[in-house]
Amino acid sequence: MRGSVDAVVVAPPYNFQLKKLGYNELVSPNDLQKFTGFITNGIVARRSVAAKNKDTVIRVIKLTAESIKLVQTDREFSKKVIMKWMPIKDPEMLEQVHRFATEDYSKEGFVPESVLRSMTKQMVQSNLIDATAAAETPVTAYYDNSYVEEVKRSGFFDQLWK
DSSP, X not given: OOSOOSOOOOOTTHHHXXXXXXXXXXXXXXXXXXXXXXXXXXXXXXXXXXXXXXXXXXXXXXXXXXXXXXXXXXXXXXXXXXXXXXXXXOHHHHHHHHHHHHHHXXXXXXOOHXXXXXXXXXXXXXXXXXXXXXXXXXXXXXXXXHHHHHHHHTTHHHHHHO
C-alpha cells in the first residue's frame, strides 16, 4: 500500500480486501488449483505419528469432512464462525470469504498424485527444491491416502453427503 513492492502473494481474506481497494489480482487461489494443479489445504502428520495414532487420524479425517459439510450447507452458521475468528465486518467481503471456503474443499479429501507431480515440477522449475532430489524421491513419499481410503470404504462419506 506504500508502493514498496510490485507484487505480493496474499491469502484470503486479505486478497479480497486488496481487490476492494483497487489492486489487481493476477492469480487467485482457485486459479492455482484449476490451471496448475495446486493443493491449498490439507492435514499433515509424520507417518510414524499417524501409524501410532490411527484412530485419532481417522477421527480427524471424519471431523474435517463433517466441518466441510457444515461450511458448505449451513451458510449463516458458517458466516458467524468466520466473523468470530476473522476480522471481517464487511458483508460483501464476508460473502467472498464464505464462497471461497465452499469452493475450495474436497468432499472426500483424497490427494491426487497428479497434483503433487505438478507441484513438484513447479518447485523444481522455480529452484525451490533440488531437481536431483525431486527426481530420486517418489511422489508417493509426500502423501498417504490410505486413511482416507479406509474412511471411504466404511461408507462414511456416502452417508455424510447423501
